[in-house]
Amino acid sequence: MSNIVRGTMLLTGASFLSKFLGMIYVVPFNALVGPSGGTLFAYAYTPYSIFISLSTVGVPLAVSKFVSKYNAVGDYETGMRMFRTAMTMMMVTGIFAFLAMFFSAEWLASGMITSDDPANITVSDVAFVIRMVSFALIIIPVMSIVRGFFQGHNSMGPTAISQVMEQIVRIVFLLGGSFIILKILNGSELAAVGFSTFAAFLGAVASCLVLWIYWNKRKSHLYKQIEQQTYSYDIPKKDLFLELFRYAGPFVLVGLAIPLYQLVDQFTFERSMVASGNKEIWEFTYSVINFYGHKLVIIPITLATGLSLAILPELTKSYTQNNSELLTKQINYRPYKLLWYLLFQLLLVFHYFQMRHMEHYLEN
16 A cells, blocks of 8 residues: 555646646736636637547556556556557557647637637637647657556656656746746737647646656666566567457546537637627636636646556556556545545635626625
8 A cells, every 4th residue: 555655646736736737827827828828728728638548548547557558467568569659659649649630720719719709819819829839739648658657657746846847847838938038028918828728738848848758767676677578478460450449438538528618618618609799708707617616626636646656556556467456545535535525615615706796706
Protein backbone atom coordinates (compact mmCIF):
# COMPACT_ATOMS: atom_id res chain seq x y z
CA MET A 1 0.00 0.00 0.00
CA SER A 2 2.96 2.32 0.52
CA ASN A 3 3.55 2.60 -3.25
CA ILE A 4 -0.06 3.62 -3.79
CA VAL A 5 0.01 6.17 -0.98
CA ARG A 6 3.32 7.66 -2.15
CA GLY A 7 2.15 7.77 -5.78
CA THR A 8 -1.18 9.25 -4.80
CA MET A 9 0.48 11.97 -2.75
CA LEU A 10 2.81 12.86 -5.61
CA LEU A 11 0.21 12.93 -8.37
CA THR A 12 -2.66 14.46 -6.42
CA GLY A 13 -0.29 17.03 -4.93
CA ALA A 14 1.12 17.92 -8.35
CA SER A 15 -2.33 17.95 -9.94
CA PHE A 16 -3.72 20.16 -7.19
CA LEU A 17 -0.79 22.59 -7.41
CA SER A 18 -1.03 22.67 -11.19
CA LYS A 19 -4.76 23.33 -11.21
CA PHE A 20 -4.54 25.74 -8.30
CA LEU A 21 -2.05 27.79 -10.30
CA GLY A 22 -4.39 27.43 -13.25
CA MET A 23 -7.20 28.85 -11.11
CA ILE A 24 -5.22 31.72 -9.59
CA TYR A 25 -3.76 33.04 -12.83
CA VAL A 26 -7.22 33.87 -14.19
CA VAL A 27 -7.43 36.80 -11.73
CA PRO A 28 -4.59 38.83 -13.32
CA PHE A 29 -5.49 37.40 -16.72
CA ASN A 30 -9.04 38.71 -16.40
CA ALA A 31 -7.67 42.10 -15.33
CA LEU A 32 -5.58 42.17 -18.51
CA VAL A 33 -7.96 40.83 -21.17
CA GLY A 34 -11.41 41.13 -19.54
CA PRO A 35 -14.44 38.87 -19.98
CA SER A 36 -14.28 38.91 -23.78
CA GLY A 37 -10.67 37.80 -23.66
CA GLY A 38 -11.61 34.97 -21.30
CA THR A 39 -14.37 33.88 -23.66
CA LEU A 40 -12.00 33.95 -26.62
CA PHE A 41 -9.45 31.92 -24.65
CA ALA A 42 -12.10 29.31 -23.76
CA TYR A 43 -13.24 29.07 -27.39
CA ALA A 44 -9.73 27.93 -28.32
CA TYR A 45 -9.18 25.49 -25.48
CA THR A 46 -12.33 23.38 -25.78
CA PRO A 47 -11.63 22.06 -29.32
CA TYR A 48 -7.97 21.78 -28.29
CA SER A 49 -8.94 19.46 -25.43
CA ILE A 50 -11.00 17.33 -27.79
CA PHE A 51 -8.17 17.07 -30.31
CA ILE A 52 -5.80 16.02 -27.51
CA SER A 53 -8.17 13.23 -26.50
CA LEU A 54 -8.56 12.13 -30.12
CA SER A 55 -4.84 12.27 -30.89
CA THR A 56 -3.82 10.31 -27.79
CA VAL A 57 -6.89 7.97 -27.95
CA GLY A 58 -6.34 7.02 -24.32
CA VAL A 59 -2.97 5.47 -25.13
CA PRO A 60 -0.86 7.10 -22.34
CA LEU A 61 -2.96 5.57 -19.55
CA ALA A 62 -3.24 2.32 -21.49
CA VAL A 63 0.57 2.22 -21.78
CA SER A 64 0.79 2.71 -18.02
CA LYS A 65 -1.47 -0.29 -17.47
CA PHE A 66 0.26 -2.35 -20.17
CA VAL A 67 3.79 -1.73 -18.85
CA SER A 68 2.71 -2.43 -15.28
CA LYS A 69 1.13 -5.72 -16.35
CA TYR A 70 4.22 -7.10 -18.08
CA ASN A 71 6.61 -5.72 -15.46
CA ALA A 72 4.65 -7.72 -12.88
CA VAL A 73 5.65 -10.97 -14.63
CA GLY A 74 9.24 -9.84 -15.22
CA ASP A 75 8.88 -9.12 -18.94
CA TYR A 76 10.39 -5.65 -19.24
CA GLU A 77 11.22 -6.04 -22.93
CA THR A 78 7.57 -6.25 -23.99
CA GLY A 79 6.81 -3.04 -22.09
CA MET A 80 9.71 -1.30 -23.83
CA ARG A 81 8.50 -2.55 -27.24
CA MET A 82 5.08 -1.08 -26.55
CA PHE A 83 6.62 2.18 -25.40
CA ARG A 84 8.58 2.57 -28.64
CA THR A 85 5.60 1.61 -30.78
CA ALA A 86 3.29 3.98 -28.94
CA MET A 87 5.83 6.81 -29.24
CA THR A 88 5.90 6.42 -33.02
CA MET A 89 2.12 6.27 -33.18
CA MET A 90 1.73 9.40 -31.02
CA MET A 91 4.17 11.33 -33.20
CA VAL A 92 2.01 10.56 -36.22
CA THR A 93 -1.35 11.24 -34.55
CA GLY A 94 -0.01 14.43 -32.97
CA ILE A 95 1.02 15.83 -36.35
CA PHE A 96 -2.28 14.81 -37.94
CA ALA A 97 -4.23 16.38 -35.05
CA PHE A 98 -2.25 19.61 -35.40
CA LEU A 99 -2.92 19.79 -39.15
CA ALA A 100 -6.60 18.95 -38.72
CA MET A 101 -7.14 21.57 -36.01
CA PHE A 102 -5.07 24.25 -37.74
CA PHE A 103 -6.82 23.96 -41.10
CA SER A 104 -10.32 23.43 -39.69
CA ALA A 105 -10.10 26.50 -37.43
CA GLU A 106 -12.15 28.72 -39.77
CA TRP A 107 -14.84 26.06 -40.15
CA LEU A 108 -15.06 25.47 -36.40
CA ALA A 109 -15.20 29.20 -35.67
CA SER A 110 -17.98 29.79 -38.20
CA GLY A 111 -20.11 27.20 -36.43
CA MET A 112 -19.55 28.83 -33.03
CA ILE A 113 -20.05 32.52 -33.90
CA THR A 114 -23.01 33.86 -35.89
CA SER A 115 -22.73 37.61 -35.20
CA ASP A 116 -20.70 39.79 -37.58
CA ASP A 117 -20.66 42.74 -35.17
CA PRO A 118 -17.00 43.92 -35.01
CA ALA A 119 -17.62 45.13 -31.45
CA ASN A 120 -17.96 41.50 -30.36
CA ILE A 121 -15.89 38.38 -30.93
CA THR A 122 -15.78 37.49 -34.63
CA VAL A 123 -15.21 34.29 -36.59
CA SER A 124 -11.70 35.38 -37.58
CA ASP A 125 -10.82 36.06 -33.93
CA VAL A 126 -11.84 32.55 -32.85
CA ALA A 127 -10.08 30.97 -35.84
CA PHE A 128 -6.86 32.80 -34.95
CA VAL A 129 -6.71 31.61 -31.33
CA ILE A 130 -7.61 28.05 -32.36
CA ARG A 131 -4.68 28.01 -34.77
CA MET A 132 -2.34 29.39 -32.12
CA VAL A 133 -3.14 26.69 -29.55
CA SER A 134 -3.01 23.89 -32.13
CA PHE A 135 0.83 23.89 -32.16
CA ALA A 136 0.87 22.20 -28.74
CA LEU A 137 -0.66 19.10 -30.34
CA ILE A 138 2.67 18.35 -32.01
CA ILE A 139 4.32 17.71 -28.64
CA ILE A 140 1.73 16.75 -26.05
CA PRO A 141 0.79 13.24 -27.31
CA VAL A 142 4.45 12.13 -27.25
CA MET A 143 4.98 13.78 -23.88
CA SER A 144 1.96 11.93 -22.47
CA ILE A 145 3.35 8.57 -23.58
CA VAL A 146 6.58 9.15 -21.66
CA ARG A 147 4.57 10.02 -18.56
CA GLY A 148 2.50 6.87 -18.95
CA PHE A 149 5.63 4.75 -19.33
CA PHE A 150 7.11 6.06 -16.09
CA GLN A 151 3.79 5.55 -14.31
CA GLY A 152 3.79 1.93 -15.49
CA HIS A 153 7.08 1.54 -13.62
CA ASN A 154 5.40 2.97 -10.49
CA SER A 155 7.48 6.12 -10.87
CA MET A 156 5.15 9.09 -10.39
CA GLY A 157 7.87 11.72 -9.89
CA PRO A 158 8.48 12.45 -13.61
CA THR A 159 4.78 12.99 -14.24
CA ALA A 160 4.34 15.15 -11.14
CA ILE A 161 7.39 17.37 -11.72
CA SER A 162 6.82 17.75 -15.46
CA GLN A 163 3.15 18.58 -14.88
CA VAL A 164 3.95 21.38 -12.45
CA MET A 165 6.79 22.70 -14.64
CA GLU A 166 4.51 22.71 -17.68
CA GLN A 167 1.92 24.78 -15.84
CA ILE A 168 4.44 27.24 -14.36
CA VAL A 169 6.11 27.92 -17.71
CA ARG A 170 2.74 28.23 -19.46
CA ILE A 171 1.42 30.74 -16.91
CA VAL A 172 4.64 32.79 -16.89
CA PHE A 173 4.56 33.18 -20.67
CA LEU A 174 0.77 33.62 -20.70
CA LEU A 175 0.70 36.48 -18.20
CA GLY A 176 4.07 37.94 -19.15
CA GLY A 177 3.27 37.89 -22.85
CA SER A 178 -0.18 39.40 -22.34
CA PHE A 179 1.22 42.18 -20.17
CA ILE A 180 3.97 43.05 -22.66
CA ILE A 181 1.61 43.00 -25.64
CA LEU A 182 -1.13 45.08 -23.99
CA LYS A 183 0.72 47.42 -21.63
CA ILE A 184 4.13 47.92 -23.24
CA LEU A 185 3.57 47.37 -26.97
CA ASN A 186 -0.04 48.67 -26.89
CA GLY A 187 -1.10 45.64 -28.89
CA SER A 188 -4.59 44.26 -29.33
CA GLU A 189 -6.52 41.99 -26.98
CA LEU A 190 -6.67 39.42 -29.78
CA ALA A 191 -2.88 39.30 -30.04
CA ALA A 192 -2.57 38.91 -26.26
CA VAL A 193 -5.07 36.03 -26.12
CA GLY A 194 -3.46 34.43 -29.18
CA PHE A 195 -0.05 34.42 -27.49
CA SER A 196 -1.68 33.16 -24.28
CA THR A 197 -3.02 30.10 -26.10
CA PHE A 198 0.36 29.56 -27.79
CA ALA A 199 1.87 29.39 -24.29
CA ALA A 200 0.48 25.82 -24.12
CA PHE A 201 3.16 24.85 -26.65
CA LEU A 202 5.91 26.51 -24.60
CA GLY A 203 4.72 24.77 -21.44
CA ALA A 204 4.77 21.42 -23.26
CA VAL A 205 8.36 22.06 -24.35
CA ALA A 206 9.35 22.68 -20.72
CA SER A 207 7.61 19.47 -19.66
CA CYS A 208 9.43 17.49 -22.35
CA LEU A 209 12.75 18.86 -21.11
CA VAL A 210 12.00 17.59 -17.58
CA LEU A 211 11.01 14.16 -18.89
CA TRP A 212 14.16 14.01 -21.04
CA ILE A 213 16.30 14.67 -17.94
CA TYR A 214 14.51 11.86 -16.06
CA TRP A 215 14.92 9.50 -19.03
CA ASN A 216 18.67 10.11 -19.24
CA LYS A 217 19.01 9.40 -15.53
CA ARG A 218 17.02 6.18 -15.58
CA LYS A 219 17.55 4.63 -19.01
CA SER A 220 20.58 2.60 -17.87
CA HIS A 221 18.50 1.00 -15.11
CA LEU A 222 15.60 0.34 -17.50
CA TYR A 223 17.83 -1.39 -20.07
CA LYS A 224 19.59 -3.33 -17.30
CA GLN A 225 16.22 -4.79 -16.29
CA ILE A 226 15.70 -5.97 -19.87
CA GLU A 227 19.15 -7.58 -20.03
CA GLN A 228 18.61 -9.46 -16.77
CA GLN A 229 15.15 -10.84 -17.52
CA THR A 230 14.96 -14.56 -18.16
CA TYR A 231 11.74 -14.78 -20.16
CA SER A 232 9.97 -12.67 -22.77
CA TYR A 233 6.56 -13.02 -24.40
CA ASP A 234 6.98 -13.06 -28.17
CA ILE A 235 3.86 -11.02 -28.91
CA PRO A 236 3.28 -9.91 -32.54
CA LYS A 237 2.95 -6.17 -33.05
CA LYS A 238 -0.66 -6.58 -34.18
CA ASP A 239 -1.58 -8.26 -30.89
CA LEU A 240 0.25 -5.52 -28.98
CA PHE A 241 -1.91 -2.91 -30.62
CA LEU A 242 -5.11 -4.87 -30.04
CA GLU A 243 -4.35 -5.22 -26.34
CA LEU A 244 -3.34 -1.57 -26.07
CA PHE A 245 -6.51 -0.23 -27.67
CA ARG A 246 -8.63 -2.59 -25.59
CA TYR A 247 -7.22 -0.83 -22.54
CA ALA A 248 -7.43 2.62 -24.12
CA GLY A 249 -11.13 2.60 -25.07
CA PRO A 250 -12.63 3.58 -21.69
CA PHE A 251 -10.01 6.32 -21.18
CA VAL A 252 -11.03 7.96 -24.48
CA LEU A 253 -14.66 8.18 -23.38
CA VAL A 254 -13.72 9.65 -20.01
CA GLY A 255 -11.33 12.17 -21.57
CA LEU A 256 -13.94 13.39 -24.06
CA ALA A 257 -16.86 13.74 -21.65
CA ILE A 258 -16.31 17.27 -20.32
CA PRO A 259 -14.85 18.83 -23.53
CA LEU A 260 -17.78 17.54 -25.59
CA TYR A 261 -20.20 19.02 -23.07
CA GLN A 262 -18.42 22.37 -23.37
CA LEU A 263 -18.30 22.11 -27.17
CA VAL A 264 -22.09 21.90 -27.26
CA ASP A 265 -22.16 25.20 -25.35
CA GLN A 266 -19.73 26.77 -27.80
CA PHE A 267 -21.93 25.91 -30.77
CA THR A 268 -25.19 26.97 -29.10
CA PHE A 269 -24.52 29.55 -26.37
CA GLU A 270 -23.92 32.63 -28.51
CA ARG A 271 -26.84 31.76 -30.79
CA SER A 272 -29.18 31.32 -27.82
CA MET A 273 -28.13 34.56 -26.15
CA VAL A 274 -28.51 36.57 -29.36
CA ALA A 275 -31.89 34.98 -30.11
CA SER A 276 -33.13 35.76 -26.59
CA GLY A 277 -32.13 39.43 -26.84
CA ASN A 278 -29.09 39.15 -24.56
CA LYS A 279 -26.46 39.86 -27.18
CA GLU A 280 -24.74 42.50 -25.02
CA ILE A 281 -23.88 40.13 -22.15
CA TRP A 282 -23.19 36.82 -23.89
CA GLU A 283 -19.39 37.20 -23.81
CA PHE A 284 -19.29 37.89 -20.07
CA THR A 285 -21.82 35.17 -19.28
CA TYR A 286 -19.95 32.56 -21.29
CA SER A 287 -16.62 33.42 -19.68
CA VAL A 288 -18.13 33.02 -16.19
CA ILE A 289 -19.73 29.65 -16.94
CA ASN A 290 -17.20 27.94 -19.19
CA PHE A 291 -13.88 29.55 -18.32
CA TYR A 292 -13.56 31.35 -14.98
CA GLY A 293 -16.16 29.25 -13.19
CA HIS A 294 -14.87 26.02 -14.70
CA LYS A 295 -11.48 26.64 -13.07
CA LEU A 296 -13.13 26.06 -9.69
CA VAL A 297 -15.00 22.93 -10.69
CA ILE A 298 -11.92 21.30 -12.22
CA ILE A 299 -10.02 21.21 -8.88
CA PRO A 300 -11.88 18.25 -7.31
CA ILE A 301 -12.02 16.50 -10.69
CA THR A 302 -8.26 16.82 -11.01
CA LEU A 303 -7.67 15.42 -7.52
CA ALA A 304 -9.82 12.40 -8.37
CA THR A 305 -7.89 11.92 -11.62
CA GLY A 306 -4.57 12.02 -9.76
CA LEU A 307 -5.82 9.30 -7.42
CA SER A 308 -6.87 7.14 -10.37
CA LEU A 309 -3.52 7.56 -12.13
CA ALA A 310 -1.62 6.54 -9.02
CA ILE A 311 -3.66 3.47 -8.16
CA LEU A 312 -4.00 2.01 -11.70
CA PRO A 313 -0.48 0.45 -12.01
CA GLU A 314 -0.70 -1.14 -8.55
CA LEU A 315 -4.15 -2.59 -9.22
CA THR A 316 -2.93 -3.96 -12.54
CA LYS A 317 0.10 -5.53 -10.88
CA SER A 318 -2.00 -7.24 -8.19
CA TYR A 319 -4.49 -8.51 -10.78
CA THR A 320 -1.75 -9.84 -13.07
CA GLN A 321 -0.11 -11.71 -10.18
CA ASN A 322 -3.51 -13.18 -9.16
CA ASN A 323 -3.10 -11.65 -5.71
CA SER A 324 -6.84 -11.32 -5.01
CA GLU A 325 -6.33 -10.61 -1.32
CA LEU A 326 -4.11 -7.58 -1.97
CA LEU A 327 -6.34 -6.43 -4.85
CA THR A 328 -9.39 -6.45 -2.59
CA LYS A 329 -7.47 -4.59 0.09
CA GLN A 330 -6.38 -1.91 -2.39
CA ILE A 331 -9.90 -1.41 -3.75
CA ASN A 332 -11.47 -1.22 -0.29
CA TYR A 333 -8.78 1.00 1.23
CA ARG A 334 -10.89 3.18 3.54
CA PRO A 335 -9.00 6.48 3.17
CA TYR A 336 -9.78 6.39 -0.55
CA LYS A 337 -13.48 5.91 0.08
CA LEU A 338 -13.44 8.95 2.34
CA LEU A 339 -11.46 10.93 -0.24
CA TRP A 340 -13.95 10.11 -3.02
CA TYR A 341 -16.80 11.31 -0.79
CA LEU A 342 -14.99 14.54 0.11
CA LEU A 343 -14.18 15.24 -3.54
CA PHE A 344 -17.83 14.82 -4.47
CA GLN A 345 -18.91 17.21 -1.74
CA LEU A 346 -16.24 19.72 -2.81
CA LEU A 347 -17.50 19.58 -6.38
CA LEU A 348 -21.03 20.38 -5.22
CA VAL A 349 -19.80 23.34 -3.16
CA PHE A 350 -17.84 24.79 -6.10
CA HIS A 351 -20.84 24.36 -8.38
CA TYR A 352 -23.11 26.13 -5.85
CA PHE A 353 -20.86 29.19 -5.59
CA GLN A 354 -20.49 29.35 -9.36
CA MET A 355 -24.27 29.46 -9.79
CA ARG A 356 -24.65 32.05 -7.02
CA HIS A 357 -22.11 34.32 -8.73
CA MET A 358 -23.99 34.01 -12.00
CA GLU A 359 -27.35 34.77 -10.36
CA HIS A 360 -25.88 37.83 -8.59
CA TYR A 361 -24.61 39.26 -11.89
CA LEU A 362 -27.90 38.71 -13.74
CA GLU A 363 -29.91 40.29 -10.92
CA ASN A 364 -27.77 43.43 -11.09
